[in-house]
Amino acid sequence: MNIERLPRLLSRPQCCMAILLTMGVLSGTPQLAPAVEPATRPNVVFIAIDDQNDWIGHLGGHPLAKTPHLDRLAEQGTTFLNAHCQAPLCNPSRTSLMLSLRPTTTGVYGLAPWFRTLDDWKDRVTLPQHFQAHGYRTLSAGKIYHGGVGGPAQRVKEFDVWGPAGGIGVKPEKKLIPPTPMGNHPLMDWGVFPHNDEDKGDYLVASWAVEQIQSAKHDEPFFLAAGFFLPHVPCYATQKWFDLYPDDDSVLPVIDENDRADTPRFSWYLHWSLPEPRLKWVQENNQWRNLIRSYLACTSFVDAQVGRILAALEKAGLAENTVVVVWGDHGWHLGEKGITGKNTLWDRGTRVPLIFSGPGVKSGQRCNQPAELLDIYPTLVELCGLKTREDLEGISLTPQLKDARAKRERPAITSHNPGNHGIRSERWRYIRYADGTEELYDMQRDPREWINQAGNAEFAKVIEEHRKWLPTGDRPPAPGSKHRVLTYDVGTDTATWEDSPVRRQDPIPQ
Ligand SMILES: [Ca+2]
Ligand SMILES: [Ca+2]
DSSP: OOGGGHHHHHHOHHHHHHHHHHTTOSSSOOOOOOSSOGGGSOEEEEEEETTOOSOSGGGTSSTTOOOHHHHHHHHHSEEETTEEOSSSSHHHHHHHHHHTOOHHHHOOOSSBOOGGGSTTTTTOOOHHHHHHTTTOEEEEEESSSSSOOOSHHHHHHHOSEEOOOOSSOSOOSSOSSOOOTTTOOTTOOEEEOSOOGGGSHHHHHHHHHHHHHHTOOTTSOEEEEEEEOTTSSSEEEOHHHHTTSOSSGGGSOOOOTTGGGGSOHHHHHTTSSOSSOBHHHHHHTTOHHHHHHHHHHHHHHHHHHHHHHHHHHHHTTOGGGEEEEEEESOOOEESGGGBEESOOSSHHHHBOOEEEESTTOOTTEEEOSOEEGGGHHHHHHHHTTOOOOSSOSSOOOHHHHHOTTOOOOSOEEEESSTTOEEEEOSSEEEEEOTTSOEEEEETTTOTTOOSOOTTOGGGHHHHHHHHTTOOOSOOOOOTTOBSSOEEEETTTTEEEETTEEEOTTSOOOO
């Protein structure tokens, strides 16, 4: 595909859709012809980590993060240091990744709907289905899609084999932290309490994945998806993982208490009223350090589960012929910019781990080029020699997997509801909100995104270059959209957050 044309294609989803329909590629019947004999194709182990930001050892997002297994995988393969989600929220991010389509193309922006309920996407061939159609046995455990995928008839269409659902697993009898604002949501909890790692949902998911690897037939390739729930809240961990992190303020991220003074008011609308507490609440309730230690403890625990799967591949003699990809679905704030949680267009909300290893992947590489999660689909297709698809919006990362210095023209683009987009190039972060307000950060000089340079005339040209990549003509939220859905009416300057109007004079919810 001509890279020069991409911004234009992106800015005209309807036009793009018409082209794709003409090509017959959205009809639901994939044009499949095996490109490589199935027996010689590599296996795929596809590992998702929920709400995992860049607090991963080698990503440097937190100086104390301990993730030895992910760091070793990165050493064995290629890790992307500038990888970003397409939506800073589970459902739209995962929908985008599994279809290799942007939220602005699918209209899926909120925690609902499940894309199969939409006429345009009900028969769309997902990443695992494309592998299934090429003779792969597809297996899934834990959180790969957001929520259930429907009844048994639909489940077998999505994956051949289903393992345990994973999730939280063992819970304390009552919440460990004081009641949180916005309704004391049951998921808003964290801390240490006596339990066994073996009773956690993620442990069971890893155990099941290990069993599948041990019993895999060596003459039939498999696509094994394992989705870890932690460090999603509630961040419960056992003492052993807490003990990896000091019980003092050295764990706290460095923040500017006045950081939001130069961010547009509209930036608040993206996370207007949510169960995730603000920084003010965690500070006042003496929960900031506890939350950070809990999140880091859960990250290290999940890292150990990834390690169990990787060890099983080695032991089974499958490591040489298995492509492993690890990704997080979006980032998470832990006090930065005055909030905890997701739903932002800054690096802390969009930057994620993305690691590939295995056949076709050069080892020991760290790539600074912008990468997007929707690139995973075409990358795996190419690495495994499947027939390429012309209807994906991702661009294969295989050039970077061979040579990390290979340039990527396209920045990473994240959208949170129509009209709000973050554009991340190698050096800059540019954000434009639906009301036209903007932010610009020089990520080399200001990696914490403290100084908004959008009003600095010196950078007018930088802004102009980044604006070219903004999706336009965004699809409105698809039928059934709800939970964290934000729309904006330019005529009345009224934003609507989860069906309620937000006006200029409304106080920012704390
Ligand atoms: Ca998530
Ligand atoms: Ca600031």
